[in-house]
Amino acid sequence: MRIVFMGTPDFAVQSLNALVTAGHDVAAVITQPDRPKGRGNKLAFPEVKTRALELGLPVHQPLKVKDESFLELLRGYAPDVIVVVAYGRILPESVLELPPYGCINVHGSLLPAYRGAAPIQRAVFDGCTQSGVTIMQMDAGMDTGDMLLQGSLPITAEDTSGTMFEKLAVLGGQLLTEALEQLQQGTIQRQKQQEEAATYAARILKEDEQIHWDWTANQIFCQIRALSPAPGAYTMWNGQRLKIWKSRLNDTHTDQKPGTIVEIGKEYLLVQTGQGCLEITELQPAGKKAMPAKAFCNGTGIAAGICLGEDHE
DSSP, rough: EEEEEESSSHHHHHHHHHHHHTTTTEEEEEEOOOOOETTTEEEEEEEEHHHHTTTTTOOEEOOSSSSHHHHHHHHHHOOSSSESSSSSSSHHHHHHHHTTTTTEEEEEESSSEEEESOHHHHHTTTOOEEEEEEEEEEESSSSSSSSEEEEEEETTTTTOOHHHHHHHHHHHHHHHHHHHHHHHHHHOBOOOOOOGGGEEEOOOOGGGBBBBBBSBBHHHHHHOOOOOOOTTTTEEEEEEEEEEEEEEEOOOSSSOOOTTTEEEEEEEEEOOSSSSSSEEEEEEEETSEEEEHHHHHHHHHOOOOOOOTTOOO
16 A cells, blocks of 8 residues: 555654555655754654654655645645554644545554553553553544554553553554555454543653652552653652652551651662552662662662652752
8 A cells, every 4th residue: 555654753663664564655754843852952853754764765744734735745645545653743634534545543552541642651550451552543533533453462560661662562563554454455344432431641741750659559660660761750859859760569568657668678678658568679869870779778878767758849
């Protein structure tokens, strides 16, 4: 099929690779404009642009997608279908209706659950044990179109948002090529979403990053995993942010105040939560690199009885 591909982050790269490997004619790639990145604030290519240039594909980075000039650009490529994977902008109906097969989206959840911007992170944050990918026919709503194909994967206790992004990106590419083949053959089975089962996955906000020690140990454990590898969950200590990157659940419970360091173990800090304790195994003090709990304890002299999270900005 002749395809225009629209995507921006690394999650979309696997789908682009899958289309090329399957022999589809990717006529052009549409991605977001280059953005400042890193401490130097230098302009950086979106990951999809980098891969598209490696593949020798034409790349366009429109500032607006509702202009007539963008519509004319798409018409010029005469795509059979537009594939959209985490592009990052809402497309007007004029674009959705342009190709004969419409616009197909690769969404990182088992719709109708977790519609919206952060389905993978929110699923981990909420403690879900399963996630997946839905190939969806796009309509004017927010992830409300007919489902074409779905596949699921477990979320294990070792998974973070980062590992789930990688796994689901691969699954998304596989399902995308399957769905396009079935579309072309006319064998695809469309399924309407059940609105009553729909949930929304809002973007991760700054307030989501702060650890509330009165939550249960499992809730905090999921929060830490959901915010890894970015932006990271944090607590306050000595008037500064202390990021927590890795933790383990512990059934121990004491009568101490949530946030209190109960024990300094050989490889962890045991912290009381609202229910149960959490072993903190990797931390990052402000201005320093992430380090094992043992190195942090040796370098700071932090002791049992100290309560984390009591300092506020």
